[in-house]
Amino acid sequence: MSLKIAVIGAGPAGYPAALTAAKLGAEVTVVEKALAGGVCLHSGCIPSKSLLDAAHRFDAVRDIAALCQPTAATAAEEILKALDWPKIQKRQQLVSQKLAAGILAMFRQAKIQYIEGVASFKDAHSLHITQKDQSQELSFDSVIIAAGSTAFVPPPFDKIKDRVYDNSTIFQIPQLPKRLVIVGGGAIGCEFATLMSSLGVEVHLVEMQPRLLPNMDEAVSRLIAQSLQKHGVTLWLGKSVTDAHTEADKAVLTLDQSGTLEAEAVLVAIGRQCNLADLHLENIGLEWNRKGIVGVNPRTLQVKDHIYAAGDVTGLALLAHAGTRQGVVAAHNMCGKSQTYHNEWVPNAVYTVPEVAGVGLTRAQAQAQGLEVKAQKVFMLANGRALTMAAAEGFVEIISDKNTGRLLGATLAGPNASEIISAFTVALQAGFTAEQLQQVIFPHPTVSEAIGDALVR
Numbered sequence: 001m002s003l004k005i006a007v008i009g010a011g012p013a014g015y016p017a018a019l020t021a022a023k024l025g026a027e028v029t030v031v032e033k034a035l036a037g038g039v040c041l042h043s044g045c046i047p048s049k050s051l052l053d054a055a056h057r058f059d060a061v062r063d064i065a066a067l068c069q070p071t072a073a074t075a076a077e078e079i080l081k082a083l084d085w086p087k088i089q090k091r092q093q094l095v096s097q098k099l100a101a102g103i104l105a106m107f108r109q110a111k112i113q114y115i116e117g118v119a120s121f122k123d124a125h126s127l128h129i130t131q132k133d134q135s136q137e138l139s140f141d142s143v144i145i146a147a148g149s150t151a152f153v154p155p156p157f158d159k160i161k162d163r164v165y166d167n168s169t170i171f172q173i174p175q176l177p178k179r180l181v182i183v184g185g186g187a188i189g190c191e192f193a194t195l196m197s198s199l200g201v202e203v204h205l206v207e208m209q210p211r212l213l214p215n216m217d218e219a220v221s222r223l224i225a226q227s228l229q230k231h232g233v234t235l236w237l238g239k240s241v242t243d244a245h246t247e248a249d250k251a252v253l254t255l256d257q258s259g260t261l262e263a264e265a266v267l268v269a270i271g272r273q274c275n276l277a278d279l280h281l282e283n284i285g286l287e288w289n290r291k292g293i294v295g296v297n298p299r300t301l302q303v304k305d306h307i308y309a310a311g312d313v314t315g316l317a318l319l320a321h322a323g324t325r326q327g328v329v330a331a332h333n334m335c336g337k338s339q340t341y342h343n344e345w346v347p348n349a350v351y352t353v354p355e356v357a358g359v360g361l362t363r364a365q366a367q368a369q370g371l372e373v374k375a376q377k378v379f380m381l382a383n384g385r386a387l388t389m390a391a392a393e394g395f396v397e398i399i400s401d402k403n404t405g406r407l408l409g410a411t412l413a414g415p416n417a418s419e420i421i422s423a424f425t426v427a428l429q430a431g432f433t434a435e436q437l438q439q440v441i442f443p444h445p446t447v448s449e450a451i452g453d454a455l456v457r
């Protein structure tokens with residue numbers, strides 16, 4: 001008899017887990033309380049990149065006007081003035097809908113049962129599922145918890161409910177605000193600052209830490225701060241919002257020691273909280289907190305016995321591709337086919353201008369681990385392709401172990417950094433030394449040639 005597997009959540013962690021388990025011969029049921037595709041497809045990766053793409057097209061109009069006769073400047077202004085936000089939103093929604101329909105088609109093809117409803121644990125082998133007009137129970141041999149996370153919006157932002165947005169509500173904002181305050185200078189905050197400023201919104205970005213993208217290399221933080229400022233974004237670094245209230249048509253935020261900041265809308269992007277409250281994990285003896293389920297094995301994704309977790313609920317990496325790999329590993333291990341997850345090989349990318357990406361250790365992280373480090377760096381100003389694209393801001397820095405030559409990590413800033421980082425991910429995973437990577441031939445002229453150029457330094 002085949003193994004009966006329940007998967008809670010059809011986001012980027014849950015749906016690949018379900019497809020993998022079905023492929024391995026299990027009888028799979030997915031329970032989803034909202035839409036197949038999760039945050040990633042409906043209020044995360046895909047909508048934000050879709051809007052960023054639209055924003056880049058408006059930047060291109062500005063660029064092209066500079067290469068034309070002076071009359072084009074007026075034409076470009078007219079195009080920018082005629083920007084139709086609902087149309088941009090519609091295009092973004094269509095992309096998400098198409099991808100979500102694709103997931104459901106794959107489920108049908110794999111004979112996966114899909115139930116719309118809110119799952120909670122009744123006991124260690126059954127779920128209670130609350131649906132619109134009814135409820136039902138589902139028994140299983142094994143379960144994968146892939147319930148994901150939602151935006152964390154703590155006080156004082158509850159005081160400005162009418163004016164505050166999070167990562168899911170911002171996509172539905174009926175019209176672009178004249179002025180937007182973004183609270184949080186991580187990946188989400190920096191991407192929204194990029195896209196909103198390109199769409200003509202006056203953006204102020206408040207970050208508590210002294211630098212943007214605090215988890216990345218410091219040179220990346222400096223570069224993105226400069227680039228956002230060039231785009232007209234006002235940065236408030238090392239500041240936090242201590243209070244908030246609304247006045248007639250605006251929100252007023254109090255910043256510690258810096259007075260007040262007023263805006264029509266405020267986007268809070270300061271962190272995530274896992275969707276675990278609904279699940280009644282106490283019924284199966286599991287503990288959890290805002291960051292995730294306690295006790296997930298970071299290699300096998302097993303929590304205990306027949307219970308596995310994948311995606312944001314593991315607290316390992318709040319990234320879609322990390323969740324996908326975790327889902328696949330969890331499904332394999334659950335079905336008796338051993339696989340291992342490596343959080344240290346998860347790349348990250350931020351879709352700013354320029355794009356930035358990293359994998360493995362930064363120089364500072366390697367040094368903090370007491371490793372003797374060799375750092376090789378080249379600037380995009382020396383890269384032919386980046387210059388032809390008029391996008392020569394950025395660099396490649398490659399970190400290896402001084403004694404063994406083994407690659408430890410890389411940081412990239414420049415055009416298509418989110419794509420090129422995969423070259424390093426493969427090299428890192430294959431256990432390459434810097435010398436082995438140097439022997440790889442990169443096509444000319446490409447931005448990826450900067451990898452070879454850095455390694456001859």
Ligand SMILES: Cc1cc2nc3c(=O)[nH]c(=O)nc-3n(C[C@H](O)[C@H](O)[C@H](O)COP(=O)(O)OP(=O)(O)OC[C@H]3O[C@@H](n4cnc5c(N)ncnc54)[C@H](O)[C@@H]3O)c2cc1C
Binds near residue numbers: 150
């Ligand atoms: C604005 C934004 C931009 C982002 N951009 C990127 C990016 O560019 N690249 C990247 O890698 N990551 C990005 N992320 C992060 C990425 O979206 C998440 O890491 C990813 O969606 C997590 O996948 P998941 O499957 O764990 O959870 P989710 O995508 O949150 O999916 C979980 C699913 O479980 C369902 N669920 C929850 N509880 C229950 C229940 N009790 N019963 C039934 N169903 C339930 C939810 O409805 C949801 O559909 C971004 C996030 C945001 C907010």
